[in-house]
Amino acid sequence: MRVPIVTFRLANGLAVTLSEDHTAPIVAVNLWYHVGSANERPGRTGFAHLFEHMLFQGSAHVGANEHFEIVQRAGGTLNGSTWLDRTNYFETVPSNQLATALWLEADRMGQLLPAMTQQKLDTQRDVVKNERRWSVDNQPYGSWWERLPALAFPAEHPFHHSLIGSMEDLSEASLEDIAQFFATYYTPDNAVLSIAGDFDATEARALVEQFFGPIPRGAGKPPLPPMELPAHFGGWERQVVPDVVMLPRLFLGFRAPVFGSDAHYVATVLATILGTGKGSRFQRALVRDREIASEASAFTFDLAKGADLFIADLTARPGISAEVLEAEVVREIDRVRADGVSEDEVRRAVALLETALVSSLQSAGDRADKLSMFATYFGDPGLVNEQTERYQRVTAAHVSQLAREMLGEDNRVSLVYVPAEATADSSARAEVGEPVEAGR
Amino acid sequence: MTAPGTGTTRPSAGPPRDYRFPFFERITLANGLVVIVAPVRKLPIVSAVLVVDAGAASEPEGANGVAQLTARMLLEGTRKRNGDDLSEQFERLGAAVGASADWDAAMLSMTVLAPHLDAAMSLFGEVVLEPAFPERELGRIKAERLADLLQLRTEPRGLADEMFTRFVYDKSSRYASPEHGDVASVKAVDRSAVEQFYRSRYRPAGATLILAGDIGVSDGVALAERLFGGWTGDGAPAAVVSEKPARVTRAIHIVRKEEAPQSEIRVGHVGLPRSHPDYFPALILNGLLGGLFSSRINLNLREVHAYTYGAHSSFDWRRGAGPFVVSTAVKSEVTADAVREILLEISRIRADAVSEDELTLATSYLDGVFPIRYETTDSIARALAALAVYDLPNDYFDSYRANIRRVTAMGVLHAADKHLHPDQLQLVVVGDPTVIAAPLAALDAGPVSVYDSEGQPER
Numbered sequence: 001m002r003v004p005i006v007t008f009r010l011a012n013g014l015a016v017t018l019s020e021d022h023t024a025p026i027v028a029v030n031l032w033y034h035v036g037s038a039n040e041r042p043g044r045t046g047f048a049h050l051f052e053h054m055l056f057q058g059s060a061h062v063g064a065n066e067h068f069e070i071v072q073r074a075g076g077t078l079n080g081s082t083w084l085d086r087t088n089y090f091e092t093v094p095s096n097q098l099a100t101a102l103w104l105e106a107d108r109m110g111q112l113l114p115a116m117t118q119q120k121l122d123t124q125r126d127v128v129k130n131e132r133r134w135s136v137d138n139q140p141y142g143s144w145w146e147r148l149p150a151l152a153f154p155a156e157h158p159f160h161h162s163l164i165g166s167m168e169d170l171s172e173a174s175l176e177d178i179a180q181f182f183a184t185y186y187t188p189d190n191a192v193l194s195i196a197g198d199f200d201a202t203e204a205r206a207l208v209e210q211f212f213g214p215i216p217r218g219a220g221k222p223p224l225p226p227m228e229l230p231a232h233f234g235g236w237e238r239q240v241v242p243d244v245v246m247l248p249r250l251f252l253g254f255r256a257p258v259f260g261s262d263a264h265y266v267a268t269v270l271a272t273i274l275g276t277g278k279g280s281r282f283q284r285a286l287v288r289d290r291e292i293a294s295e296a297s298a299f300t301f302d303l304a305k306g307a308d309l310f311i312a313d314l315t316a317r318p319g320i321s322a323e324v325l326e327a328e329v330v331r332e333i334d335r336v337r338a339d340g341v342s343e344d345e346v347r348r349a350v351a352l353l354e355t356a357l358v359s360s361l362q363s364a365g366d367r368a369d370k371l372s373m374f375a376t377y378f379g380d381p382g383l384v385n386e387q388t389e390r391y392q393r394v395t396a397a398h399v400s401q402l403a404r405e406m407l408g409e410d411n412r413v414s415l416v417y418v419p420a421e422a423t424a425d426s427s428a429r430a431e432v433g434e435p436v437e438a439g440r
Numbered sequence: 441m442t443a444p445g446t447g448t449t450r451p452s453a454g455p456p457r458d459y460r461f462p463f464f465e466r467i468t469l470a471n472g473l474v475v476i477v478a479p480v481r482k483l484p485i486v487s488a489v490l491v492v493d494a495g496a497a498s499e500p501e502g503a504n505g506v507a508q509l510t511a512r513m514l515l516e517g518t519r520k521r522n523g524d525d526l527s528e529q530f531e532r533l534g535a536a537v538g539a540s541a542d543w544d545a546a547m548l549s550m551t552v553l554a555p556h557l558d559a560a561m562s563l564f565g566e567v568v569l570e571p572a573f574p575e576r577e578l579g580r581i582k583a584e585r586l587a588d589l590l591q592l593r594t595e596p597r598g599l600a601d602e603m604f605t606r607f608v609y610d611k612s613s614r615y616a617s618p619e620h621g622d623v624a625s626v627k628a629v630d631r632s633a634v635e636q637f638y639r640s641r642y643r644p645a646g647a648t649l650i651l652a653g654d655i656g657v658s659d660g661v662a663l664a665e666r667l668f669g670g671w672t673g674d675g676a677p678a679a680v681v682s683e684k685p686a687r688v689t690r691a692i693h694i695v696r697k698e699e700a701p702q703s704e705i706r707v708g709h710v711g712l713p714r715s716h717p718d719y720f721p722a723l724i725l726n727g728l729l730g731g732l733f734s735s736r737i738n739l740n741l742r743e744v745h746a747y748t749y750g751a752h753s754s755f756d757w758r759r760g761a762g763p764f765v766v767s768t769a770v771k772s773e774v775t776a777d778a779v780r781e782i783l784l785e786i787s788r789i790r791a792d793a794v795s796e797d798e799l800t801l802a803t804s805y806l807d808g809v810f811p812i813r814y815e816t817t818d819s820i821a822r823a824l825a826a827l828a829v830y831d832l833p834n835d836y837f838d839s840y841r842a843n844i845r846r847v848t849a850m851g852v853l854h855a856a857d858k859h860l861h862p863d864q865l866q867l868v869v870v871g872d873p874t875v876i877a878a879p880l881a882a883l884d885a886g887p888v889s890v891y892d893s894e895g896q897p898e899r
Contacts, residue, residue: 001483023482024811025457061448065743069734073801074453075808094808099451126746126771133702134749134769140594198457246590277536278515278527288524291580294587318587344532351534355553358485359536362816 001358002385003367006201007375012217013189016208017371017381019196021364027197028092029101030368031109032376034192035185036085037165038158038224038305046128046165047173049082051181053124055089056080060111064120067104074100077365084149084159085305086376092365095198099207105193106211109186116178125170132164140245141417151239151413152253152309158224159303187218194371194381197364227306231255232411239413240322242420247294248322249315251415252329254406256310259302260378265390266398267300267310267406272349273341273399274298274332275312279348282314285332292320292328304377310406322418337407340400350391357387459811461837462820465657472645472675473668476824477660478652480817484554486653487817488561490568491825494546494641496619497760498679504614505621506629506637507541509581513634514539514548516577519570523577526563535560539567543619543681543758545829546641551818554654558663565667568642573634585626589618593893596697597769600704600870603895607693607866608709608763610684615760644668645675648828653817681760685710685864690886692779692867694877696893703775703871707782708765709864714757714830721855722755724847727802729753729789729856730766734801736785741768747778759830764860772871776879779867783885786865790856793849806844 006018037048058064071078076093093101136142146162153160193212195204233255257263275282275298282296293314301309312333316325360366361384371381464478496507515537516523530537533556539548548568552560592598602618609616621629649668651660712722723731730737730753741751747770756762766786770778814820827836869876873890881888890898 021482024815025459026812026815061450065734065739069801070450072732072734072805073808075805075810075812077809077812092812094453094456094811096454096456097808100453103451123743123746127742127749130702130747130769130771131749133771138596138700138702138704138769140591244594246594247587277531279524279531283527284524288577288580291583294584315587317583318590348528348531351556352531352536355485355534355536355551358483358553359551359816359818362483362485364815 001361003361003371005371005382005385007381008205010188010209010213012213012215013187014212015192015375017192017194017375018199018201018204019194019367019371020199020201021196022198025095025198026092026364027095027098027101027195027199028090028364028368029098029105030088030090030194030196030365030372031105032086032088032192032372033186034085034190034376035087035221036083037161037163038085039185039221040161043169043172044177045161045169046163047169047177047181048087049164050124050128050170050173051178052080052082052087053128054116054121054178055108055112057120057124058115059108060114061107062104062115064115067108070100070104076101082163084163084303088369088372090365090369092197098195098199098204102207102211106215109188109191109212110215112182112186113179116175118175121173121175121178125173129167129170132167136164141243141249143241143243144251144415144417147239147241148251148253148309148311148413148415151237151415152233152255153229156225157229157306158227159306184218184221188212188215189217190221192372192375194368194375196368196371224305229255229307231307232408233413234410236409236412236414238416240416240418243417245417245419247316247318248320248325248419249313249417250322250326250329252312252326252333253413253415254310254411256300256308256406258306259300259304259308262390263402264300264308266394266402267308268353269346269349269391269394270341270399270403271298271300271310272352273345274336276349277352281332281336282312286314286328290328291317292325293317322416326414326416333407336403340403341396343396346394346396346399350394353391354388456808461814462652464824466834467661469644469665469669471669471671473664473671474648474828475661475664476648476650476828477655477657478650478820478824479656480653480820484654485551485817486554486557486651486655487551487821488549488564489650489821489825490548490564491648491650491828492546492642493646493676493678494637495541495544495679497543497614497681497758498641498676499614499637502625503629503633503637504617504625505585506633507546508620509578509585509626509629510634510637511539511541511546511548512581513573513578514567514571516581517572517574518566519572520566523574526567529563530560533560537564543615543760543762547825549818549821557655561663561667568668569671571638573631573638575631578631578634582626582629585620586623589623589626596700596702596704596870599695599893600706600868603693603695603870603891604706604708604765604866604868605763606895607686607691607868610682610686613682613684615681615683615762616686641676643673643675644671645673648825650821650824650828652821652824683710683761686866688864690863690865690867692869692880692886692888694873694880694888694890695868695870695895696873696890696898697870698872700772700870700872702769703772703869703876704769705775705778705782706765706767706868707779707865708763709861709866710761711755711764712859713759713761715759718855718859720843721847721851722859723806724799724802724844725789725852725855725859726753726755727806728794728798728852729785732802732805736789737766737782740781740785741770741778745774745777745781747771747774772875775869775871775876776883779869779880779885780883783862783865786860786862790860790862793853796849799847799849799852803844803847807841810841
């Protein structure tokens, strides 16, 4: 099974990938801009994501909120998302609506600023503050999204700070920031466009040329600070967070090989062995056999710059303390370090990863998103067709070696949530348990 | 700034290409098991779903939660192998397997690459026909459910959902208590209750096996015959759930969450069953009121007032009358304002017919998005499962888009008038009473009561 791929680049630098599939009359349009929270300047945490909201507030020829309305009226689905080092915008529409989808994306890439107003910014700022309350402040364990990167990356590193941003910084964002961010990062040479599904390649190419061709190239973006990091944390930092929760939960993090490297495929297999499916080690040993955890998983952040994060995420069973939970998880980690994994475990993991990959490639939107991802990070959307092979090349020896190197005590961070009432030590609370509210 | 040539006017769309929901055949085996096969040859992958008439609605009195526990126990061991071995066998084939029960049915589902289908389906059949229900695993699965219920006490979204149904349905209705059982009922379920539920509800008559993906009809039927042909047992009696509301007058219920930065709001009442002839007008009504991003409630609460990250409404479709509910989370200080706007929008959509332009926002969306919903074998199999659960006709998918387009503005108005009841709305808010109670009382929208996180009245 291969995803067909045609690539070309416009004179203004926009990299385009086309992937035809005529089984259903639908087409996915997917844009990745190579900018994320890592590119924010000091005092503007959360800005990349707030900016993403503004891209749905209209452009020169599209009214406020009309973007959503036009796509939904056309019978399409759409959204956008912001990550540490990229922001994406995507829609899947009936194939006869391809031109509309491309026109909408080109209008906001070319001419966003005429539609920006202080009122729209103020409204979206409040919407985003409510998103923060909803996903972080009023959600059990919700702060892990910002606490873990803060623990795992040094203070000066671009992945250290909060993606959703602080209330204070969100309050500071101005229209000038919008104009500057747009001019710097939302340029054709800092974006990739993928189209997947039912279309004619010649027509699609002509539409892309027509709508995106006239948009001028950018002046270049400032380089990110150095992203490279030592292979290991160089210690084991722990943070205990009393929170309004009923059960302790542990995030045990490890610095991991960067996304896209051979070693990262090995890390993904290791995560699957430890924490995906009922047959995984965590499930068998900690959920089923010893009944320490009520939920258990392991995964990677998939960061393509500097270094990745490998996370074990486990919630205690009622009656199990945070200390016992952590000790038992560490025991499993030490066991895989000492004894390695079996070839059978590797085959189980690879089989699950293969099914998940084929499953997701059925959807035009998922295909387009993967093409954009490989094009953005590695300049080669064709890597989508090498995924199965790269997993299949992973052996038990590779996984055992990576476990030995990556999971050591010199390369750990523990983020431990405990029920607030259970912490008698009020000094610990003052030190690490401040609420993640405005004014922090 | 200018970017000449981008085109100032929106391009027009050509005619849509034809689309049909994937071809499928529905046949019945001698033992009563219905088999649906939908050949979809795009990628070498197959999804299988077995739907059994064993949902929460069919639970015996006093055994709330047994439906979900029984479904989950299917994957915890068979007479031939224990749970660990079972998981390992499935997963070495790359099979993603799940089992759960909702109100109306228990569902075992699996997606696997085509070369492993036969081997994985043999395990799938073994799980359904020869479950062992090991005592120890039941204890663990029960403990996991109890842990979920414990977590709910500090999880405002789930807590609001649970409290809402409690305030909407009368205690005598199964719908008033959690789908997967509460603390007392789950504790009371033992191995014999699970076994008994399995024996009485897991029957070939009334069950449906769906295979969607890289498989032909005759191969699919032969596979079903081989695995399930020997399954015996008559159909179980249909479950009937009381739809009695807890009260028929509007009331406000505050569930205490100290110092909450947001209030989780649920506003609604008993809705209508999936089989109701007004299903399509109600679908459009909901889309315009709160179902779509560009719906009245979301635009009002999010884009005009910035009270929230999002607000939406839904009819929870079940065999019986599930709830109609508006859901949102708003900054605590504006709780009463948000509730007032929700009440206003519900009244407004009952007062005047929507314009033709607004109507088509929902009809053209649901019409156009139809093919996008069925891209994966899993989504096709689940759509066909709904056909089985709600007893829909074979031409349901082929007539769906015409049924959507047939809805008129007057039809929406009639549906709003008939199925939205402003005077019966229950307003449930999980939040901080010290901030929200007085403004909510000042709305004059109904009596205000305050409860703790267990739902016990505070005074």
